[in-house]
Amino acid sequence: MKSSGSVCRILVLSLLAVFCTACGAVDGKYTEPPPVRPDVKTVRQTGKMLNGPDFMSAIRLNDPIKAALDDWLTWGRPQLLEAYEYYQYLKPLIAPIYQKSGFPESLLFAMIATESAGKAHAYSRAGAAGLLQFMRFTGKKYGLRVVDGFDQRLDPVLATHANARYLTDHLKLFHNNIEKTLAAYNGGENRVLGLQQRNKGKAIWDRHIFYALPRETREYVPKVLAAAWLFTHPEDFRLEFPEVDNRLASLKLQRDSSLSELTLCLGQQSVGHKGWFRTLRNLNPKIKPGDVLEKGVTLVVPEVVKKAYHANCATTDEAFLAMASEMHKLNYPDGSNMFYYVVKRGDTANRIADRFQCVSTRELAAINNIRPPRYTIRVGQVLQVPGC
Incomplete structure (x- = not known):
């Protein structure tokens, strides 16, 4: 039986041997990076492992990947399924980028599911942003800038190009080791490069490397690999991904509308469907939720949304559209009418x-944490008072 480190190296090489199938054309205005040419010898050696019994053994013999599989299939299952649906609608635009760069589609999905759950406008507390969670410095290094007020890290197509270029560069740096490349993506290349130099010839799972990584990175690498495996073999784990018609179309608005108004009138595709707001934002990343789009503006939408728009939004009840418009204009009270x-x-x-007539004693007390029934206040105390 192979050792855990050897088996996991085979697992990772196997992932790189899988190539995604053709998915739709990429928007012609984006410049695609030069393709990464896979090592033919490696592909020949590992291609047979993909569906063989040893491949499943490789996952089960590695405790971190097994733990990640369990996480995805239990409390992480809703995020995995949600990410899969969002990814499917983006697939015609971004999967060909990976295909032409020589990377497996399973890896693209796995990184998206782990990084952002398929939400193109996701931000982390550390400042990473977008579908593939680039930090600002790294994003700028790979061509993602702020142009006319728009942060290009939030553009799924541009972010995928940058991600493919990053993997290309760092696979060379880490001698085609995808595990260390993923660790660098999450935890910083200098840290991983230093560990590699001090522990030459050792896999990332070696305790001298693995436990020197931040906890987040120790969880991130197996989580990505586990998600990639689930993407290609869901039936082995009684995992059922939703069927998604991901054909895209152009939709020309027939009346002024915001994305929130569109979401309301489009409704749900079926019971359990989460609505279209996130998908509309992902496919049209430059549009802000508060923007009111003028009649004639063209959006990228799923084909099913285009049909639903003509059925539900273009000719729907005027009263419903008026309600949707009114709801879009309203915001939670922000205290802007308060004075001190x-x-x-x-x-x-x-x-x-x-004296001020716009607030009752009880309301004034509640706003300023004044206890009833005496409502005691003191000279010099600053109170917030709502205006009329």
């Missing part, structure tokens, strides 16, 4: 409420 009042000698909560 400094308590003076002789003031009481009742007198202040009577």
Whole structure:
């Protein structure tokens, strides 16, 4: 039986041997990177492993990947299924980029599911952004800039191009080791490069490397590999991905509308469907949720949305559209009508409420954490008072 480190190296090489099938044309305005040419010898050696019994053994013999599989199939299952649906609608635009760069589609999906759950406008607390969560410095290095106020990290097509270029560069740096390349993507290339130099010839799973990585990175690498495996073999784990008609179309608006208004009138495709807001944003990343789009503007939408638009939005009940428009214009109260009042000698909560007439004593007390029934306030205390 092979050792855990050897088996996992075979697992990773196998992932790189899988190529995605053709998926739709890429928007012609984007410049595609030069393709990565896979090592023919490696492909020949590992191609037979993809569906063989040893491949499943490779996953089960590696504790981190097994733990990641369990996470995805239990509490992470909703995120995995949601990411799969969002990915399918983006697939015609971004999967060919990976295909032409020589990377497996399973790896693209796995990184998207792990990084952002398929949400093109996702931000992390550390400042990473977009479908593939580029930090600003790394994004800029790979061509993602802020142009006319738009952060290109949020563009799924441009981010996928940048991601493919990053993998190309770092696979060379890490001697075609995808595990270390993924660790660098998450935890920083300098850290991983240093560990590689101090532990020459050792796999990432070696304790001298693995436990020197941040905890987030130790979880990230097996999680990506596990998601890639589930993408290609869902039936082995009683995992059923939703069927998605991911044909795309251009939709010319027949009336002024925002994405939120469109989402309301489009409704749901079926019971359990989450609606179209996120998909519309992913496919049209430059449009902000608050933007009101003028009649005649063209959007990229799924084919099923185009049909639903003509059935439900173009000729729907005017009262419903008016309600959707009104709801879009409303916001949660932000306190902008509040003003501050400094308590003076002789003031009481009742007198202040009577003086300004736009708030009751009870409301004034609730806003300023003044306890009933005495509503005691002190001279110099600053109160928030709502305007009319």
